[in-house]
Amino acid sequence: MTAEDLTKEERILRVMRRVLTSIAKDTYTRPGYRHPLSDETVEDIRQCLGLISAREGELNAAAGRESKARPRFIDEPDSSVVVSLNIPDPKDKDKP
Numbered sequence: 001m002t003a004e005d006l007t008k009e010e011r012i013l014r015v016m017r018r019v020l021t022s023i024a025k026d027t028y029t030r031p032g033y034r035h036p037l038s039d040e041t042v043e044d045i046r047q048c049l050g051l052i053s054a055r056e057g058e059l060n061a062a063a064g065r066e067s068k069a070r071p072r073f074i075d076e077p078d079s080s081v082v083v084s085l086n087i088p089d090p091k092d093k094d095k096p
Helices: 008-026 039-063
Strands: none
Touching: 008 039
């Protein structure tokens, strides 16, 4: 889906999500160190991202679009299987 296919509200939500996640990434601190943002601000960012996700879901449902984006765990097995097909060349029939 291109940006032209989205409504103004959907584009705003997408940009807000990108900005909030960038702030979270840019202010990441190692465990044990004090975070530069207050606990209240971190919680507010979480709430905003939750509201953005909920509204995006509502807009997708109203538009009849199915959301195919699903989070996955690293150790979760893939639902697809890749099978490589090595078709031997008839000229190489005598080669091992």
